[in-house]
Amino acid sequence: MDWVLTLLNKLFVAPLVEIAGAPDLFIQVLWEGFVAGTLYSLIALGFVLIFKASGVFNFAQGIMVVFGALSLVGLYSLGIPAWAALALCIVIMFSLAWTVERVVLRPLVNQPDIILFMATIGLSSFLVGFGEFVFGGEPKTMITAELGLPSGSIDLAIAGGLVSLQKIDIAAALMSAVMVTGLAVFFNKTRIGRALRAVADDHQSALSVGITLQQIWVIVWFAAGVVALATGIMWGARSDVSFALEVVALKALPVLILGGFTSIPGAIIGGLIIGVSEKLAEFYWGPLVGGSIESWFPYFLALIFLWFRPQGLFGEKIIERV
Amino acid sequence: MFYREAGQFKTNYRDDLAIFPILQDRIAIGALLAFMFIVVPLIADDFWLNTVLIPTLIFALAAIGLNILTGYCGQLSLGTGGFMGVGAYSCYKLATIYPDVNIVILILLSGFFAAAVGVFFGLPSLRIKGFYLAVATLASQFFLEWAFGRIPWLYNYNDSGAIDGVNRSLFGIPLSEPYGAPYFQYLVVLTIVVVLTWIASNLIRGRYGRAWMAVRDMDIAAELIGIKLLRTKLLAFAVSSYYAGVAGAMMVFLSLGSAEVEVFDIFNASFPILFMIIIGGLGSLIGSFMGAAFITGLPILIRATPALVDLQVEAATAEHIQLMTTGALIIFFLIIEPHGLARLWHIGKQKLRVWPFPY
Numbered sequence: 164m165d166w167v168l169t170l171l172n173k174l175f176v177a178p179l180v181e182i183a184g185a186p187d188l189f190i191q192v193l194w195e196g197f198v199a200g201t202l203y204s205l206i207a208l209g210f211v212l213i214f215k216a217s218g219v220f221n222f223a224q225g226i227m228v229v230f231g232a233l234s235l236v237g238l239y240s241l242g243i244p245a246w247a248a249l250a251l252c253i254v255i256m257f258s259l260a261w262t263v264e265r266v267v268l269r270p271l272v273n274q275p276d277i278i279l280f281m282a283t284i285g286l287s288s289f290l291v292g293f294g295e296f297v298f299g300g301e302p303k304t305m306i307t308a309e310l311g312l313p314s315g316s317i318d319l320a321i322a323g324g325l326v327s328l329q330k331i332d333i334a335a336a337l338m339s340a341v342m343v344t345g346l347a348v349f350f351n352k353t354r355i356g357r358a359l360r361a362v363a364d365d366h367q368s369a370l371s372v373g374i375t376l377q378q379i380w381v382i383v384w385f386a387a388g389v390v391a392l393a394t395g396i397m398w399g400a401r402s403d404v405s406f407a408l409e410v411v412a413l414k415a416l417p418v419l420i421l422g423g424f425t426s427i428p429g430a431i432i433g434g435l436i437i438g439v440s441e442k443l444a445e446f447y448w449g450p451l452v453g454g455s456i457e458s459w460f461p462y463f464l465a466l467i468f469l470w471f472r473p474q475g476l477f478g479e480k481i482i483e484r485v
Numbered sequence: 486m487f488y489r490e491a492g493q494f495k496t497n498y499r500d501d502l503a504i505f506p507i508l509q510d511r512i513a514i515g516a517l518l519a520f521m522f523i524v525v526p527l528i529a530d531d532f533w534l535n536t537v538l539i540p541t542l543i544f545a546l547a548a549i550g551l552n553i554l555t556g557y558c559g560q561l562s563l564g565t566g567g568f569m570g571v572g573a574y575s576c577y578k579l580a581t582i583y584p585d586v587n588i589v590i591l592i593l594l595s596g597f598f599a600a601a602v603g604v605f606f607g608l609p610s611l612r613i614k615g616f617y618l619a620v621a622t623l624a625s626q627f628f629l630e631w632a633f634g635r636i637p638w639l640y641n642y643n644d645s646g647a648i649d650g651v652n653r654s655l656f657g658i659p660l661s662e663p664y665g666a667p668y669f670q671y672l673v674v675l676t677i678v679v680v681l682t683w684i685a686s687n688l689i690r691g692r693y694g695r696a697w698m699a700v701r702d703m704d705i706a707a708e709l710i711g712i713k714l715l716r717t718k719l720l721a722f723a724v725s726s727y728y729a730g731v732a733g734a735m736m737v738f739l740s741l742g743s744a745e746v747e748v749f750d751i752f753n754a755s756f757p758i759l760f761m762i763i764i765g766g767l768g769s770l771i772g773s774f775m776g777a778a779f780i781t782g783l784p785i786l787i788r789a790t791p792a793l794v795d796l797q798v799e800a801a802t803a804e805h806i807q808l809m810t811t812g813a814l815i816i817f818f819l820i821i822e823p824h825g826l827a828r829l830w831h832i833g834k835q836k837l838r839v840w841p842f843p844y
Contacts, residue, residue: 167804220616270820276616277561278823281763284756284814296805413751416620424616458631462624466609469621474611485706 190325192446193439198332200438201339205394206415207422208343209387209428214424215363216383217268220280223287225412227388230294231256232305232395237298238305248306256388264380284368291406305399312400335397342393343431346386351425355382363425381478417465423475435478437461487755488837502506504686522673526668534667536785539740542671542678543732545768545777548761549685549753549770550728555759557689557769558721559701560610564622564801566754567606567629567730571599572730573744574639577648588653589673592734599730600723602629607702611715614704626751650742663742670739677735681728686770688724697721699766741794764818775826783811 184187198305206225213221234255238248267282313330350356362379363367370376398408398432418437422429445457488509495501496777505511529538551565576595580588608703613621633639640648650663659665672836688694696717708714737744747753757780765776787807822828 202626220619267816267820271823274823277555277767278763278819280616280619281760282819284760285812285815285819287812288815292805292808292810292812296802296809327770332686336732416623420617420620452635455631455635459624459627462621462627466621469609469613469617473614475616475617483705485703485709 167328173451174448181447187326193440194326194328194332196439196442197244197435198329198335199442200435201336202394202398202434202436203414203418203438204431205339205342205397206412207392207418207434208346208427209390210393210419211422211427211430212346212373212383212387212390212416216359217285217362217380218276218279218366219268220276220424221387222280222283223290224387224391225409225415226287226406227256227259227391228291228395228398228406228412229257229289229404229406230395231388231392232399233298233303233406234304235293235396236303236399236404241304245306252392253389256392257385258390260381260384263384264377268380269377281439287409295406302403303399304403305396305404329399330400331359335400338393338397342390343427345392346427349386355379359383414461417461421465421468422474423477423479424439425479426477429475429477433465436439437464440464488834488840490838504683504690507579516820518679519535522672526672529668529671531667534671535740539667539671539674540736541774541778541781542674543736543740544758544761544781545774546678546681546735547729547732548733548765548773548777549682550725552762552765552768552770552773553685553689553697553723553728554725556762556766557694558697558718558725559704560607560718560721561615561619562622562692563619563751563755564606564625564629565758566749566751567626568603568726568729568752569733569736570601570629570633570746570749571602571726572733573749574633574648575730576734576738577641577651578639580651580653582652588651588738589655591676592677592731592738595734596727596730599733600727603722603726603729604719606725607719610718610722610726623751626755630746630750633749643677645691645745646661647745647802648737648741650738653738665739668685674735674739677731682720682770685724685728689770693717693720701768733779760815761790762825764815764825766825766830769825769827769828772827775830779826787811 206228208220209227210224213219213224231252235248236254239245239253243251263286267286268279271279271282292400312334316327317333318325318327350357350360358369358374359379359382360375361372362376366376369379377452395404402408415435418430418433421437422431422433441457441461444460445455449456468476488507490507493508495506500506505514525538526534547565547569550568551562554560554562572592572595575598576591579586579591580597583591602625606622609621634646637643639648643649653659653667658669670787689697696707696712697720699710699712700714700717700721704714707717733749736748740830741748759779761776762773763776764779765774766772784807787810788803791803818826
């Protein structure tokens, strides 16, 4: 029985003692998780936009993040000023959306979901190749200062210790908040937003009241592209810009199943839950099994949630009829 | 004119249940098998065997496994690579624990370990469907990748963290990579693949296959007509993972010689195999082979093209172009034939049947 007690102690007591012993460290880990979660939320957000409006499981969202960041850095290194490069990147994202709609979505309309999913994997492979072909494959540094983003960190005295917050992380959190609010206003108050919601609800009835599906698709892919660009800038500021990020971008997937594919609040809250819990798990429980459990822990957490709510926390209730 | 079933009557149940009911099909498959078993080992050089034929056959087996799960039973899975890894690692452990047992038997046995793991990770499929399930299968993929890298017992505490080939022979001839001759490895791989394909085709035509297809088409309706979902779905996961596991074991011991975790990760195994069954055709065995040949052959072809036209391309650039072309071709194929190469094959056969008339 001894080993059971030891195990229980290691699993449930020792980590909690550690947390209680060093609350400042705990807050630091919590903050790291919060920041990571913000980024996961942003990727998931772009994904939800597309899934809601077109029912496409857009695997390329993570790649679009890197592609946006890479184009920005690449254009800047060609000698274009930072603000102009940013504007150009938005144009690139728009042309990407337009091309995707023309070349990929339109010919594949009405095909089974899995075919469209495959097409977006093809798209991500193409974008990786294209991005590296044009801008080179070596990792690059994000032009943080040129874009007017803050750097350095603030040290706060909390709970008897120092907690250090990177300014760029604070900026990222603020920017995501602004972006989510902006999207919420856009969806609820504007004409196009209402059309988007109508399309998300039912394609055919949206068509029957005169909404052009193609146009809506270009708009959502563009919106997702802009979200991706913003995510890419924030992410690139924390690490190098390269397609190695695509593995990390896969983290947005458990966020999605946790929050539900069709829910914007789900993407945000899911992202935060995943981000915070994975960092806590990695820091306090990871050493027990050899570390690096970040790679699969979010999926298992999401699975546990799914076991009770198969449509995710905020997803629409699945009603099946024969 | 030449490919027509007119005049071939089925006079007993045996004929009716034949896998190839048409005489011409039987002749064609016989000729194909004779070609693959006798002519190919004689004429193919090591390059063809090592880089094209053996990988294609191994991937085709994994693709058949995934096709059973996704194409026939409708459960979208992104975890094939992980299950292949389970096969490979358990075969490695078996080979070190039982050095006297024949390697082919061990390869076939290691599939059962993959099947057990597959059943365990298939459990969520009872509650979760569609893309939610696809993401859930990623849990198994990432967990298994982590386990292969982090549990030293699995790779015998090697310094390299990789599993290396073992020296084993069959009928007294060295077989396993890197000791065996390519033609012999090819023959063994081909035999295993042909036998397992034959078993799969019978499974699919039989009671279980029909249950799988009913579940794929609508699982609630299938449940209503008395199909037990739990058993049917988990059986599909088991069979599928068995095939993937055998493919993984063959990949390490008959093709690569040694392997690290990266061989079985999501970008090197799971996605390419999913591409194979989509490009080849969901719910088609012949499609699995076509898709495997396409996805394995495409990069080789793209790499070989610049040399053919005397163009000097840097390795990195070639890699980028290869990624771009692969992506573009996949989209292109999906657009021209969303039902895969197998559908083109069927259209061709149908045209041949009515030839020289248009319909």
